[in-house]
Amino acid sequence: MSDSRPVPGAAAPATPGSAPALPPQALEIASGYAFAGPAVDLGALVWDGQCLPGARIRVPLSVLNRHGLVAGATGTGKTKTLQLIAEQLSAQGVPVFLADVKGDVSGVSAPGQENERVRARAAETGGHWTPTAFPAEFYALGGLGRGIPVRATITSFGPVLLSKVLQLNRTQEQSLGLIFHYADTKGLELVDLKDLRAVVAFLTSDEGRAELKEIGGLSTATAGVILRALTAFEAEGMAPFFGEPEFDTSELLRTASDGRGTLSVLELPAVQDKPQLFSTFLMWLLADLFHDLPEVGDVDKPKLVFFFDEAHLLFSGASKAFLDAITQTVRLIRSKGVGVLFVTQTPRDVPAEVLAQLGSRVQHALRAFTPDDQKALKAAVRTFPTSAYDLEEVLTGLGTGEAVVTVLSERGAPTPVAVTRLRAPESLMGPVDAERLERAVTSSPLYGRYAQAVDRESAYEMLAARETAGRPVKETTTGGGRETGREEPSLVEQVVTSGAFKSLARSLGTQLGREITRSLFGTARRRR
Incomplete structure (x- = not known):
């Protein structure tokens, strides 16, 4: 379905003489992101300490089924990056799955709140900002927490x-x-x-x-x-x-009546102390999609983009059979139109066999306080293409909401490494109140289908x-009397x-x- 509405956060069209000429190296980097087709707009290029709103950093929609990685230390803005990407995908008709580990992603269903920081970020990155709510469904594993219960047999x-x-x-x-x-x-x-x-x-x-x-x-x-x-x-x-009713993963492929992709948010705060369980359940959802979906080859846009949060938990302590199965699933599911974005702290959290298949990278700041941190930093730098930046210095100095980016171009080649100041999401950057979340869950047409467990x-x-x-008869003595029963x-x-x-x-x-x-x-x- 075509949609003529502007993508949320899209940059204002450039006009002759509206922006200063870019420095030569910045111009070379920016030209690597000048895609002809539809794309997700991440923000503006940062070069020599300056944010250049005329240099857009974007991800082609057609390559998002080739997977990616969003990484960075705690508090560097990974969750807001997921929100930014998810709402733009939704606006372009792509359904999205998001795991909400900390309980702060439910805000995608409510319009954002304008404030001085949001206005400043919009001015820096050169785009329009309009508070926007997006169609969302909320799920909970086994019904623990607020959400439509997700079960598996x-x-x-x-x-x-x-x-x-x-x-x-x-x-x-x-x-x-x-x-x-x-x-x-x-x-x-x-x-x-x-x-x-x-x-x-x-x-x-x-x-x-x-x-x-x-x-x-x-x-x-x-x-x-x-x-x-x-x-x-x-x-x-x-x-x-x-148990049953078992969740049908095709529910994750739904679009809203206005053509926007539905954001399926799995609420995990109630089980965040059981990381092995929820990370493995996420893999079941992905494996079940792989099991059911037909081959489609390369597509203009993904059928679904699946954000795999806290990805390090999936790989930690995994058996060889388990890792082999993950690697094969990730390799093959792209041909079924599903893109997977792993979310974790450092690239070292993801096995090399999986990391090699991730075409897009959004790397937030890394810390380098200990010898182990230094090793992780050097390992992260080695995973990027040759860069015009000193990445060891850049990665430790990025501010909140900034990231080092490289993606695949429309022809499948890596783009130049770009330090990027990311746009602000247009939905609410924080959780919605409990009453609103409860209403969203109970008013969903899916609630009646999955709410009540069935023990057939x-x-x-x-x-x-x-x-x-x-069967033997048991004898018990109670107060001097005899009681018989099975x-x-x-x-x-x-x-x-x-x-x-x-x-x-x-x-x-x-x-x-x-x-x-x-x-x-x-x-x-x-x-x-």
């Missing part, structure tokens, strides 16, 4: 991601993969944590071990570790993240329903008695039909 989450969340080692991860393989071949969908516990318990029973003889077996010790990890995970209040009949419930004949068996006892689960699995295999297939990341979703 255990089956679709898969063994690789779940191993990362449970912090399993390589042997345990492989064993969990074997458990998933068994459930998949039986057509047995694992909806929530108790379903997975039931399967693990069965496969460590005498009957269950026979089921696995042909595919490798599962040690009792390893199964015990996995069961304990699942129990601890649930005890920490993690159960709400897994699955492996655990079907096992529990099969009452074992002749002893409630444990889940493991239910699983291992009389082959109930074995026949259940076979019947489920018949009912559900084909074997579940998985993507390269081990995720899956059965399409009915």
